[in-house]
Amino acid sequence: MSELTADEIVDLCLRHTLYDWQQQGSTRPIAVASARGCEFFTVDGKRYLDFNSQLMGVNIGHADPRVAVAIAEQARVLPYISPFMATEVRAELGAKLAELMPGDLDKVFFTLGGAEANENAIRIAKATTGRQKILARYRSYHGATYATITLTGDPRRWANEPGMPGVVHVLDGYEARFLSPLKIEMLPGIDPALAARLRAAGAGRGDGTSVADRIDDLLRETGFGEDAWS
Numbered sequence: 001m002s003e004l005t006a007d008e009i010v011d012l013c014l015r016h017t018l019y020d021w022q023q024q025g026s027t028r029p030i031a032v033a034s035a036r037g038c039e040f041f042t043v044d045g046k047r048y049l050d051f052n053s054q055l056m057g058v059n060i061g062h063a064d065p066r067v068a069v070a071i072a073e074q075a076r077v078l079p080y081i082s083p084f085m086a087t088e089v090r091a092e093l094g095a096k097l098a099e100l101m102p103g104d105l106d107k108v109f110f111t112l113g114g115a116e117a118n119e120n121a122i123r124i125a126k127a128t129t130g131r132q133k134i135l136a137r138y139r140s141y142h143g144a145t146y147a148t149i150t151l152t153g154d155p156r157r158w159a160n161e162p163g164m165p166g167v168v169h170v171l172d173g174y175e176a177r178f179l180s181p182l183k184i185e186m187l188p189g190i191d192p193a194l195a196a197r198l199r200a201a202g203a204g205r206g207d208g209t210s211v212a213d214r215i216d217d218l219l220r221e222t223g224f225g226e227d228a229w230s
Contacts, residue, residue, distance in 0.1 A: 004043075035062035036061075059210060083110075118148045119143075119147050133167075134167050134197075138169050138170070138171060141154055141156070151167055
């Protein structure tokens with residue numbers, strides 16, 4: 001049983017901590033006390049069915065006894081060590097992941113979360129290819145760090161702009177019947193002339209060519225094709 005009431009917990013959290021992706025003055029988070037399996041429970045005893053696995057990170061279920069025991073045992077032996085060191089658990093996990101990965105992929109880089117993974121993927125890709133431009137969809141989410149919020153198509157990134165240079169946002173490759181002129185006009189900072197040409201590309205040529213192919217042709221014509229990225 002919590003020593004603080006739900007309101008006291010929420011008030012203290014809002015007073016002393018910041019919440020990401022929220023309006024700080026209007027958010028009112030749920031005061032959670034515990035979780036088990038596919039459910040979590042509030043301080044007031046209300047039960048929620050967790051369809052989302054929180055941020056998609058508790059797929060094995062909340063408070064799984066096997067996970068709790070493994071964490072406790074590792075904490076007693078070696079709770080932390082520099083990433084420059086080699087450990088048995090690192091060796092075994094790396095080998096197991098190499099077995100599961102497709103093709104000739106056999107090396108992994110451990111990070112603490114998805115945004116950090118994407119940041120390092122960007123750096124690896126740039127170092128390997130020597131190219132600087134990155135394509136990202138308008139309808140996408142890649143994280144909230146400096147680089148990944150630039151990649152993210154979510155309008156909430158606007159306050160962070162201008163972000164990392166070299167990012168080009170593209171439309172989803174929907175068929176023409178799904179490409180709304182209204183959506184094109186809503187794209188941030190789009191040139192009216194380019195908007196008109198995108199609408200024309202989305203209108204179709206009647207030859208079965210997809211919207212993605214027509215927009216790709218338009219980008220190549222305007223000098224933003226694959227040859228311009230190398």
